[in-house]
Amino acid sequence: MNALACIGDAPGPGPAMRKRLAGFAQTLRGASFAIGHAELQDAARILATPLAERPERLRAALKALFSSRHSDLARFDELFDAFWRGRGAKRANRITAQGLASRSPRKFEAGPGPEHRQGGLPETADAPSLDDGSAGGRGRKGGASAHESISTKDIRALGAEKDRAEALVLAERLARRMRARLTRRERARRTGRRLDLRSTIRHSVAHGGEPIELKFRRRKPKPLRLVVLLDASGSMEPYTAFFTRFVHAVSLSFRESEAFLFHTRLAHVSSALRERDPSRALDRLALMAQGVGGGTKIGECLATFNRWHARRVIHSRTCVMILSDGYDTGAPELLEAAMRDLRRRCKRIVWLNPLLGADAYEPSARGMRAALPFVDLFAPAHDIDSLAALEPYLARI
């Protein structure tokens, strides 16, 4: 909607000022601020008050009105100064770009430009095979027999473009099936423990006041929340494309899920994955995940997760799923401490290791050995079947 039209005939500022305000709102929307019709009208009302006489006061007022989360506050000042005072316009542009990439840019500088593609998620963003994915996930790809042949193949071996596309569709289907299982389980309960007096009485009126039909209420079961921590380091590269797709599908089909990506640092990528279109989601992801250096710091990343995110994303029915090969370049003690901390917070920890599928593999990497005592389920994830085998386990949580 045209921002200028939104302001309409609100009392107060003259037409020139309104136009400026509408322009400012557009800038903020570009930086992913949530600004609606009512906010603009209120902003116009503020311009008519004494607050508008001094820039600092106006800034404080508009800040309280337009911001809706802590991360907005920091960006607001620069955007405000750039727009109303023409200061630091270049920086503000960068902030806008950040806002597009992520609603809550944490420590990650996500600047624009093609060079970021090279890190973190190589090829996934550009892979042409992804383009038809969203339609395919809705069941356009048919034939169970075709899936059979791929589902037991090691993901690394899915070299051909066609194979890989189908594997990705399967990942989506799997994520959806996991959810379906969980909802069916909730519906099966029919009677409740507590009598619902309100509707019992309501229905008793029809029987002359005799509560013949008893109505019950039951606790609404909490949906399972899945928190996925995906290792995007160099050693995981052959699997990253597939797992990213899997995580994307999980994000879309679970009612509650959070996704994080880590290599040497941790990135919260849920907002990017909520994008319906897979190629756009992966584009945004690639932007957020850049900055891959050498090695993987699993312990450090988990500690970051525990400190800054765990409190918000983990509740009583949360399963944390770590997708990693366990090759950690940090100190194993750090990983052990972080895992112990995580163990205390959440109900289940699942560690999926793609290397476990190889016959000769033993979890001998130092990091992996340190983490194992705290893991509830340590399972292979080298092919689709191994992922599908998880489904009953998750339903039981």
Added chain:
Amino acid sequence: MPPVGAPMASPIPREAIAAKLAEAGYVADRDLSTALWMMDHLHRPLLIEGEAGVGKTEVAKALATVHGCELIRMQCYEGLDASSALYEWNYQRQLLAIKARENSGASVGEIEAQIFSETYLLERPLLAAIRREVSPVLLIDEVDRADEEFEAFLLELLSDFQVTIPEFGTIRARAIPRVVLTSNGTRELSDALRRRCLYHYLDFPDVDREAAIILWRQPGIDTSLALQVARMVGMLRKEDLRKVPGIAETLDWAATLAGLGVEDMRQEPEMVHDTLIAILKTHEDRARVSPETTQRLLGKVA
């Protein structure tokens, strides 16, 4: 938009708010007083986020004192539903009424109209807040603890200041309440809710403001001790603690030290370390802050 004919008490001038808050025992910064003034001017609720213990709830209490009105508090928790937050029918009386009219020959429709009238309605905090003649302060505390469904039915109340009861109709606010929502950020709130509210992030106060708070709340305390306590707590907050001490803990500690007759914290390092139990509330934090750490921090307290 606020409903017509539902006035709010006259707003206090912006400059006066900070002073009035201070009178009520709350030392506010400038951004907060601007936000509180805007609340009255725009009739919007205020969402306050911040760590546990930064005094979010106190804002609402002070606001009620400033305006000399009632504070209606609703503590959110998981599983909070409409019947305990909004309204409930008085079932006992309803049953009685049905029985009493059993043989009177009244039709089902008549009985229904009667038992679903205002007489049989029990008001809960949210409904109470919009049925007062004088606008109260409504504090919706720790809204992040309630579930998403609860947020959804808050929306009608917060944007239109009305409540719809299916059996009864829509109840509009007689006087628009001043609504303060607080959140600890344990769960992400929906964009719809955030958009309807003004937003303020409350941080831990800086040393001077914290010292001012101590002096205000513990009138007998020595000014230099208050300043020392504030500095010490400020430094402790920068240590990597599991549970960061809040303002209430600072006040407890200041009261303890004053009660023990400490005048200069640097003179009594052992006493300072022993009384740290007032602000360090987990075993790990207690272990982390060793007597040596206390010594080191005390060295920096000028």
